[in-house]
Amino acid sequence: MALVNTPIKPFKATAFKEGKFIEVTDETLKGKWSVVVFYPADFTFVCPTELEDLADNYAEFQKLGVEVYSVSTDTHFSHKAWHDTSAAIGKIKYAMIGDPTWEVTRNFDVLRDGQGLADRGTFIIDPQGVIQGVEVTAEGIGRDAKELLRKVKAAIYVANHPGEVCPAKWKEGEKTLAPSLDLVGKI
Template structure:
């Protein structure tokens, strides 16, 4: 996983959002916080539970200035069909990127080359387009949008407060740490 602290690579892709097909590129991402939420495939089992969970928290992400981009190697047409046929996916208001060429999945190093599917990967990207956090899980392990919110808040806090870090289980408003020689061996 060499992508942490690296700038996202260039891409251009078709996506489905708000009942329309749109084009999305790396340039659209820069300037704002973003979460790239990769999943294996539309019309599957764990994927809709995860995407629905993120949809339930989308307004909170928006209030924090974070855009969500879900990505699979399906097409934007498949995303629309899934959106139109599933009650869970129908509530999604964030951008659903189609990656049939697997360019984006390769860029983020989540592609299963032998299957043409993306692993479950979550990437928090800062306004400079730099990957600040990532999580990869096995196909059978779903992710939790509440914990993703916590991680985004921590990433935003650290960016806004140079010299401070967020300890384990940190939640907004709790104490942070200021690494120094005085703290060595005292935590």
Template sequence: MSLVNTPIKPFTAQAFKNGKFIEVSDTDLKGKWSVFFFYPADFTFVCPTELGDVADNYAEFQKLGVEIYSVSTDTHFTHKAWHDSSETIGKIQYTMIGDPTLTISRNFEVLREAQGLADRGTFIVDPDGIIQAVEITAEGIGRDASNLLSKVKAAQYVAAHPGEVCPAKWKEGEATLSPSLDLVGKI
């Protein structure tokens, strides 16, 4: 079953952000756009390249009013240790959620139960807490923050312009479509 157009499930977790441990819950997300960026584990190989790419683009997400939440089944203590020891991870200013209870990974249906690790899952969540986009990739396939930015912009555009949709390869400022009987078979 797809999680698209479903509300996120309740959670509370410890996280690391800007040198501090904080508590994060589903109620903190209300009223703003969010991206949940699941990855298998700290101190690994593809994961730091992805998290570093998101860190490099974090200011662009912030301009769009989007908060980033990276999530792995590691603890918030492990996130801090990784942040302190890796130049790439040290750039991160967004929230790094620890999910050692596996609750959040189960809620988003990305948990690999046998390993206790999350798959690479990306979820765009609207201000009402509804999942608008989902991307799941195999462990060896890294994600690209510029593609994620494009998807966020499209999701925000569609939410702000009922009756319009964004076609393939849509970029901000380009033409959209207004689905109607007149368009059937003409695209």
């Protein structure tokens, strides 16, 4: 999975967002920062906790100009039904992409062989449509939206400040590093 620093592949899918079905393509993701979060299936256990956490933090992503998309291999109809019946999923205002053809899931290399389900994958995509961050975890390991938000802020910072990098645990406003020969062996 060598997807970091590669452009996203073309795709076209239908999503459920705020009571409507909308078309989402690779072009939709360009022009702003995006986060694409894959999860195994609707009506499951860890997935709604993660998606609710994203919903609870969605306004923070929006303040940064970042759009969030969740994706599973379920249909957009299933996403609507889940949204209408689950209090946790009912909070979601971001697009829930249905991928029953597996096109999007394959393009991001998170389709589980022989299962038709997506791995728990997270992708940070820059405004040019280039993948800047990838994280894939086992099915039982839920993600944290605040940690994802921290990583997105770091990716945006690095993109806007060439020659600087964000060290471990970096938070917005903290000191960054400027890699140079002078730093070698001093950290």
